[in-house]
Amino acid sequence: MxxxxxxxxxxxxxxxxxxxxxxxxxxxxxxxxxxxxxxxxxxxxxxxxxxxxxxxxxxxxxxxxxxVPVWEFFTGTVLKPMSQNPEFGVLPLINGTLISTFIAMLVAGPIGIMSAIYLSEYASDRVRRVLKPLLEILAGIPTIVYGFFAFTFVTPLIRSIFPEVGATNILSPGLVMGVMIIPMIASLSEDAMSSVPNSMREGAFALGATKLETTFKVVIPAALSGIISSFVLGISRAIGETMIVTIASGSSKNFTFDITQSMQTMTAYIVEVSSGDAPAGSTIYYSLYAVAATLFIFTLLMNILARYLSRKFREEY
Amino acid sequence: MRYVDEAVVEKRMKSRVRNNSILKFIFLLSTLFGLIVLAVLLVRVFSQGIAWLDWDFITGRLSTDPARAGIMGAILGTSWLMLVVIPVTLFIGVGTAIYLELYAKPGRFQNFIATNISNLAGVPSIVYGLLGLTIFVRALDFGNVVLAGGLTLSLLVLPIVIVAAQESIRAVPNFLSEASYGMGATKWQTVKKIILPAALPGILTGSILALSRAIGETAPLTVIGIPALLIPFPGGLFDTFTALPMQIYYWTLDASLVAEYAYLAAATIIVLLVLLFLLNSVAIFIRNKFQQRY
Structure with a gap:
């Protein structure tokens, strides 16, 4: 049971x-x-x-x-948003942006690519494993810290040599921005150079080329698309960079090419206007978005160009 | 007929070898240039700030008097931001990565989302600030509170988390998931119990790096409108707040009025850098300790 x-x-x-x-x-x-x-x-x-x-x-x-008519905005050289008869010409901002970007690329371009050559072609494995992470610390430092550095160290340093430089100027933030972009260009270009197969280098060595000749005549041409796209990405980064120029370049809206003077970039204008309590609905408030849209289109075009370059001219080995 | 004239080769050899060594030296110098600037920057910040950095500074309230000023409010504000950014980016970032890597059919739509993500990664941070101002602060009417700032920063670093998560999911070998399917597990069971645990170290490393990017970000916060005034400590998601980088920004700007503010800014930078250093150490620790190689 x-x-x-x-x-x-x-x-x-x-x-x-x-x-x-x-x-x-x-x-x-x-x-x-x-x-x-x-x-x-x-x-x-x-x-x-x-x-x-x-x-x-x-x-x-x-x-x-x-x-404000589109035409007036894009061709106007006078930017006086706060005055009684406000004028909204974006050219002074575009000018400031391009000049600071140009200065930054003068620093970051050559130094970045030479660092990439050293790390990819000359450095031994051990040296590279120490140097590369150290260089990448530079990329991890917040931009506000670079802004502080540009404003309280680099500008006074430049002024002690060239007293005619203003307390705020476009030169010092441009230079510091360049240092900030070095690791980006160095590591992207190094990736491009490292992916060039060794057999190509060995071919050049076998013909009696020195390392330098191999680098310039074999490796760089083969890695060119990657190198150029790293430059374009660097430019895009410099155009969008905000805090360094906001702090160290002041807010003068002059349309000038004198790099010892204060200039305002598109990004710095957005910071100035939005932290200045622009009443919603006023023309100056809407100008924020017009400038930001211009900035957005600039960087978007750069990024698309970088992707196009690295895809179109990539050589497959 | 001889194709190579050895005398000519001999003559040119010396200068070719010399050029090689000279340029090698220049290449080394330019690699070191970045590091030297880094060293100058760190030495400068530490020598200016270290004297002002004491317990009272860290636990004190903001004050216009440099001798009494402290950054507890900014530390709390940054912590609250992290409390928003971590869950939001992990949830959305990992979800998106799982979808793209394991569920989406390869094709146009997947390419479209991938292109979109890489474009988002290139959008300047200040534009995200305007997005946050328009949507979170004004349209949803949060005001300039922790939640608005945190969500804005989350959107900003989301592409980093997505890409990191995608890469770590891709690195999980196929035989693990095949074994799981072979045992009769469903797709979601395999994702939940096999793929995600194996990809977790990589996902965490990427998220921590994204987090350290987020807490150093200043531009979006300036647009959202963080007050420079003395405000009470934030205690919740809907409180106004200030953050470490914002405090550095305001003190650096006002350094031309009160010279001591530059030292306060330097001391705050030290706190921020130490925080970033700790976060990055945790990321490296996780990567070395838990990352499996198959």
Whole structure:
């Protein structure tokens, strides 16, 4: 009798287990169907961000262009947003942005590529493993710290040699920005050079070329697309850089080419106006978005160009 | 006829070898140039700030009097920002990466999202600030509070987290998931119990690096409108706040009015750099300790 009830019990257990299993399975089936949709929703947040940026920038910029003609904005050399008869010409800002970018690239371009050559072609494995992370610390330092450095150290240093340089000027933040971009150019160019196969170097060595000749005549031409796209990315980074120029270049809106003077970049203008309590709905408030849209288009074009270059001219080995 | 005139080769050899060594030296110098600037920067900041850095400075409240000023409010503000950025970026970043790597069918849509992410990574941080100002501060009417700042910074660093998570998921070898499917596991079970745990060290390393980028960011916060005034310590997501980089910014700007503010800025920079150093050490520790190579 006792054994019989035992088997009964077991039988019920198995049935229950199967039922349980089925229930679980339907639940997990449900999850399996639900999960991809859910993940797709999460993944579309990054799309929403892009859409959000474009819509906010361009709807407000269009509002601005209803008040200030597009033509006046892009060709005006006078920027006087705060005055009684405000004028909104963006050229002084574009000028400041391009000049600071140019100074930065004069520093970061040659030094970045020479560092890349050293790390990729000359340094031994051990040296590279020490130098590369150290160089990357430079890229991890917050830009506000560079701004502080430019304003309280580099500018006074320049002024002690050239007293005619202003307390705020475009030269010092440009130079410091260049130092900030060095690791980016160095590491991207080094990646490009390291991916040139060794057999090509060995071919040059076998013909009697020195390391230098191999570098300039074999490695750099083969890695050129990567090197140029690292430059373009560096330019894009310099155009978008904000805090260094905001702190060290002041807020003069003069249209000038004199690098010893204060100039304002597009980014610094956005900081100045938005922290100055521009009342929502005023023309000066909308000018923020017009400038930001211009900045956005500049950097977007640079990034697209960089991607195009590295894809189009990449040599496959 | 001889194709190579050995005399000419001999004559030119010397200068070719010399050029090689000279330029090697110049290349080395330019590699060191960046490091020298780094050293000057650090020495400068530490020598200016270290004398002002004491316990009272770290735990004190903001003050216009340099001798009494402290940065507890900024430290708390930065901590609150981290409390928003970490969960938001991990959730969205890892979710997006799982979708792109494991669920999306390769094709146009996947390429489109990938291109979109790499474009987002190139958008200047100040533009994210305007996005945050327009959407979080004004349209959703949060005001310039912790949540608005945290969400803005999260969007800013999201591409970094997504790319890091994608790379670590891709690095998980196929045989692990195949073994899991072979045992009868469903796709989501495999993702949850096999792929994610194996990819976790890489994901964490990437997220910490993204976090350290976020807490050093100043530009978006200036646009959102962080007050330079003396405000109470933030105690929740809907409190106004200041953050370490903002404090450095205001003190550097005002250094031309009160010279001591430059030293306060330097001392705050030390705190920020130490924080970043700790975060990066944790990231490197996780990578070396838990990263498996298959």
């Amino acid at each position: 006792a054994g019989n009830s035992d088997t009964n019990k077991n039988a019920v257990n198995v049935r229950e287990m199967i039922a349980e299993k089925k229930k679980k399975k339907s639940l997990s089936n449900y999850t399996e169907k639900f999960i991809p949709t859910f993940l797709l929703l999460i993944a579309s947040i990054s799309l929403l961000t892009t859409v959000g940026i474009i819509i906010t920038l361009f709807t407000e910029a269009i509002e601005f262009f209803k008040r």
